[in-house]
Amino acid sequence: MNCFEHVTVKNLMSRFNVCAQDWGENDCIYAFHKFYYFMEGEATLIIEGDVFTPQPEDLFLIPANTKHSYSHNPNHPVLKYWSHFNLVLDQEQKLIYHRETVKCSISQQLIVPTFEALVQTDVAANPLNALTEKTTLLQILKLFLERVNLALLLPANTNEFSNKVNSYIRNHLQSEITLAELANLVHLHPNYFIKYFKKYFNVTPIEYVNTVRLQMAAKSLIHDPHKSIERIADEVGFNDYRYFSRLFKKKYGVSPSQYKGV
Numbered sequence: 266m267n268c269f270e271h272v273t274v275k276n277l278m279s280r281f282n283v284c285a286q287d288w289g290e291n292d293c294i295y296a297f298h299k300f301y302y303f304m305e306g307e308a309t310l311i312i313e314g315d316v317f318t319p320q321p322e323d324l325f326l327i328p329a330n331t332k333h334s335y336s337h338n339p340n341h342p343v344l345k346y347w348s349h350f351n352l353v354l355d356q357e358q359k360l361i362y363h364r365e366t367v368k369c370s371i372s373q374q375l376i377v378p379t380f381e382a383l384v385q386t387d388v389a390a391n392p393l394n395a396l397t398e399k400t401t402l403l404q405i406l407k408l409f410l411e412r413v414n415l416a417l418l419l420p421a422n423t424n425e426f427s428n429k430v431n432s433y434i435r436n437h438l439q440s441e442i443t444l445a446e447l448a449n450l451v452h453l454h455p456n457y458f459i460k461y462f463k464k465y466f467n468v469t470p471i472e473y474v475n476t477v478r479l480q481m482a483a484k485s486l487i488h489d490p491h492k493s494i495e496r497i498a499d500e501v502g503f504n505d506y507r508y509f510s511r512l513f514k515k516k517y518g519v520s521p522s523q524y525k526g527v
Contacts, residue, residue, distance in 0.1 A: 268419065272352070273353040277350055279347065280347060284343040288337055290335060292333075294332050295330075298352055298360065300409075301327070302371075302376060302380060303343065304322075304346070306337055309335070310325065310334070313457065317368065324368060324405075325368045331362040354419075363418060363452065369412035382401045425451075433446075439500060442474050444471075447470055483517065485500065485501070494521045
């Protein structure tokens, strides 16, 4: 099913203005999404550690729950359209931050009339303007999504996420499994991947990888008693036998040799 089929969007606030001299904030995280469309001025955005210097006609989408900082040069103040909004997609899909999908370039002729309509309906008192707000905000969202890689902006749902991660780990047990590899597998920024992973699995990626390796080692100790412990450790990705033994005893309460004897 298309995750946009029953999309729900709500404009919280939209404006067009020159930023105040003290416009800026450090390491903020908000529960809503942000659109920034830059017209003039010198600004700096730091999003999940990535630094951007917006140019005129750049449209930025900062997803909800993304750590970011923003500031500008008061001698060359920023003039921009902006919108804070909520977005609910089908299939529990959520927009997430990725360096390559945070911005796109759209001409003023194409997007300014739509932003202007959004701002005008936001400041007016007519309750029917809520309908226009939804329409115009969705138009802006569509313009943005058409210009970025959706596979990077929309993560896999929880089932797909779990299946992909588990399959990759089990197929690469003998190799070094890095955070960057796992994050790239599901098209997530490494910082966001850690948060998403811990929320789903309740442990860090490294802890989870080690747990899978120890589980596979425990099975092998029982079903392949003729294999040496050193070989089993190597087959599940532990190059350091002593480190493997220490983790194994911590998890199962006995050493690998004692477990094998049982």
